[in-house]
Amino acid sequence: MKKIIYSEKAPKAIGPYSQAVEANGFVFVSGQLGINPETCMLVEGIEQQTEQALKNLGAILEAAGCTYEDVVKCTVLLDDMDNFKRMNDVYARFFGQSPPARAAYGVVRLPMGAMVEIEAIAVKK
Numbered sequence: 871m872k873k874i875i876y877s878e879k880a881p882k883a884i885g886p887y888s889q890a891v892e893a894n895g896f897v898f899v900s901g902q903l904g905i906n907p908e909t910c911m912l913v914e915g916i917e918q919q920t921e922q923a924l925k926n927l928g929a930i931l932e933a934a935g936c937t938y939e940d941v942v943k944c945t946v947l948l949d950d951m952d953n954f955k956r957m958n959d960v961y962a963r964f965f966g967q968s969p970p971a972r973a974a975y976g977v978v979r980l981p982m983g984a985m986v987e988i989e990a991i992a993v994k995k
Contacts, residue, residue, distance in 0.1 A: 876888070881907045899989055953986070
């Protein structure tokens with residue numbers, strides 16, 4: 871059985887999808903952009919967008935009863951791989967000593983002209 875997860879502290883979905891879905895002890899968080907949930911606008915710069923995307927992801931994890939420590943896999947999409955190191959520096963602050971498995975891809979474009987999008991899979995304790 872699946873359960874839809876929603877947080878008021880994260881931006882609403884910009885399409886026909888859920889912020890996250892819980893199924894069989896896993897929480898699948900949809901890709902998060904660097905959108906400020908109060909203004910519904912992208913923040914400026916790769917570091918700021920990465921930080922905001924991860925804060926949004928964290929709010930959704932919290933709504934699901936999880937934390938960053940429960941994340942087992944992330945996927946990062948970048949519109950410019952030259953931003954990889956700058957994204958990585960911010961990303962590292964959120965996942966500490968036991969980071970999840972991860973893939974990072976360069977893509978042609980992201981929704982709303984975003985520079986980064988981050989999705990995650992967590993396991994509930």
